[in-house]
Amino acid sequence: MKVEKQAIERISSAQTVLVVCHVAPDGDAIGSLLGLGTALEQTPKHVTLICPDPVPEEYDHLPRWETVIGPLPERPPPSGQGAVLVTLDCSAPDRLGKAYDAQWLAGIPIVNIDHHPTNTYFGEVNWVEPSAVATAQMLVHLIEALHIPLDADSATCLLHGLVSDTLGFRTPNTGVEVLRTAIRLMEAGAPLPYLTDRIFNHRPLGMVRMWTHALQELTLEGHILFSEVTQRMRREVGYDQDGDAGLVNFMNATNEADIAVVFSELEDGQINVSMRSTARYDVSQVAFQLGGGGHTQAAGCTLPGPLADAKARVLPLLHQAWHAQSLQR
Ligand code: 5GP
Ligand code: MN
DSSP states (O other): OOOOHHHHHHHHHOSEEEEEEOSSOOHHHHHHHHHHHHHHTTSSSEEEEEOSSOOOGGGTTSTTGGGOBSSSOSSOOOTTSOEEEEEESOSSGGGGGGGOOTTTTTTOOEEEEEOOTTOOOOSSEEEEOTTSSOHHHHHHHHHHHTTOOOOHHHHHHHHHHHHHHTTTTTSTTOOHHHHHHHHHHHHTTOOHHHHHHHHHSOOOHHHHHHHHHHHHTOEEETTEEEEEEOHHHHHHHTOOSOOHHHHHHHHTTOTTOSEEEEEEEOTTSOEEEEEEEOTTOOOHHHHHHTTOEEOSSEEEEEEOSOHHHHHHHHHHHHHHHHHHHHHTO
16 A cells, blocks of 8 residues: 555644544544554654544543543644644544634645545645545555554554554455554454454443334335434433444345445434445445545434435435446446
């Protein structure tokens, strides 16, 4: 993998590096943030790690998670300090949530590092590598190009990203290079079995109860399997955290379905749509068309409510995509 030269130059020459990941961070977003942040902290640079949403409790086993701050610091760094904002795993500026403030960021160049094919190239420098299985994989190469030694903490966070986005090395893009990168991270001290266990074998009872409710609403329409998570279900089980990614991944293993979707009602009435597909079907373009983004087999978007309206917009587009792609076979 070739590291974008301008990304190396911008980060090398900056004295202040603000690193930010996307809203509702997943295991790659948070692993990438902490992995790069921990590496950069070994240099004389001033490093600030930003996550637009609170770091979910499920990541509290990762080194330095408590050093991550919420949205942007009160004041921008003084001009002349050579600051850059490095965005990780974000396909578009709206993925930065409250951490995107054009006025605050005036004069601070953005280095956009991401692996989503739907990336909108919103930075001054854009290193977008859709062939990478995780943003964390790109960062292993970046850290090497910056001549920063890979320590155990950084390697642990980066392997967390790799394991999360490959669902434990099970996605079809898991090739020899990915496993080589994983071995490098393990040699640097990253504990693979521990991370795999934390990522896949731990979930709160409330989440499982929420899935039980959602699975009762399961509907198969053609080759599309969908379900919903409502605020009412959340109140009934007393669980208000995320957990739809695990649910839609589980649904995606159903033999009769080529595409799985979970429509989740948010507190503000908007609907978060999580889509998955089995090999050979692309859901990213439908998500992109609706203002979201993602990967071929895992994508999402957020739409206005109510639930019925969001379904009425998404399902016909997915049926069309399924038919168009089936005809291509
Ligand atoms: P998930 O379904 O796990 O939330 O997300 C699957 C993939 O779609 C991830 O790569 C995530 O970054 C992307 N994604 C999910 N929701 C959105 C969204 O609202 N906007 C964009 N641009 N990408 C999204
Ligand atoms: Mn990712």
